[in-house]
Amino acid sequence: MAAVKIKWMRHRSLIAAVVAAMSLSAGCASPVLDSAEVSGPVVVAARDGADAVLLAHLYAGVLRTTGIEVQVRDGFVDRNAALAALDTDDATVVPDYTGLLLRHYDPGVAATDAEDVFEALARALPDELTIADYASAQNRAVLAAGADLIATRNISRISDLAGHCTDLNFVLTPEFEAAGGLGALSELGCEPRSVERASAAAAFGATSDVDTVAGLTTLAPVLAESSGSGVVTVPDAPDRAPMEEASSDMESPVFVAQNVVPVFRKAVFGELQLDALRVIAGELTTSDLTDMITRVATGEDAAAVADDWLAEHT
Known part of the structure; x- marks a missing residue:
């Protein structure tokens, strides 16, 4: 397992190097090559939502x-507001999801x-912004249905659904639609x-209806509790x-x-901070994130929940 993680991290470093080379070829400084010292407090912005606040605290x-001063600033009403804070220097870092960020920028x-x-997002960012490695943790659109529906219609993958959609009812969550799920089904011809x-x-x-499919996302707590329910993704x-x-x-x-990734201003962090960001890329899983979001949603303090995870992984 350790060997797999090392191999993965080497790959992510290679991607970062490619992104750095792309930035240099465009005449832009790369944070990977920059040795700038952090000056002043770093502000991590969080839009509304338990997941966003938790990611900000992580x-x-x-x-x-790394020994720097960091503040979390929440209360940004949506993704647009949080990302706009990067443009005005009211925020230094905005954690979010790769696909939604790509949809915002391109x-x-x-x-x-x-x-x-990830690579398309790196190319789409404004010159003053960059990203670090992404985590395996994600909030991707996912479909769930009764095992009987899947078996009787011989569906092995989502791409097999196209010919069956006209006979099926879909019940979708707002998170599924926000993650682009309904648009993707339309592109599929569903x-x-x-x-x-x-x-x-x-x-x-x-x-439970044999003709109904649910559209959720991977962070939906009900998916983590679905074992033995007869419902499958x-x-x-x-x-x-x-x-x-x-x-x-x-x-x-x-x-x-929709993998977790931080967007931040260039020429702010040195190697110590970039290495710290890679800890989350290498360690944070969807299961971890689901468990932590559930704790926050049931009343626990987001900063304390994040600190518990960091104590185990740093």
Whole structure:
């Protein structure tokens, strides 16, 4: 397992080097090569939502391990407001998800694979911004259905759904739509018999109907509790593995990758801080994030929950 992690991290470093080279070729400074010292407090911005606040405290906490002053500033009403704070120097770092960030900066890109989305995002960012390595933790769109529905219709992947959608009802969460799930189904040629909106719990419960599919995201707590319920997630095409070359005959995922990643201002951090950011990239899993968000949503302090995780992983 350790060997796999080392190999993965070497791959991520290679990607970072590629991004750095791209920045240099465009006449821009690269934070990877920059030895600038941090001056003044670093501000990590958090939009509304338990996941955003938790991620802000995770990145703030890991940056504090390098000895710098870091503040979390929450209350940004949405992603646009948080990212706008980077432009006005009211924020230094904004943690978010790769696919949603790519849609913000370059909505015309059709990438869905985790590596492709990350690389496209690196190219799409304004010159004054950059990103660090992404984590395996994600909040990607996902479909869930009763095992009987999957078996009787011989569905092995989401791409198999296209011919069945007109016979199916879809119950979707706001998070599923925000992650681009409904648009991706439309691109697939999936035209549902009906579409309803509901909470994650209600959408998951609706799968008891043999003609109903739920649209959720990977951070929905009900998915983590679904073992033995008779409800299964419909597999998507896998992302290409680390160090695997993309090929024209490789099937891409239907749903856009939504991996956790920090966007930050260039020429702010030195190697100590960049190494600290890589801790989250190498350690944070979707399961970790789901557990922590559940704790925050049930009343625990986000900073304390983040500190508990950091104590185990730094």
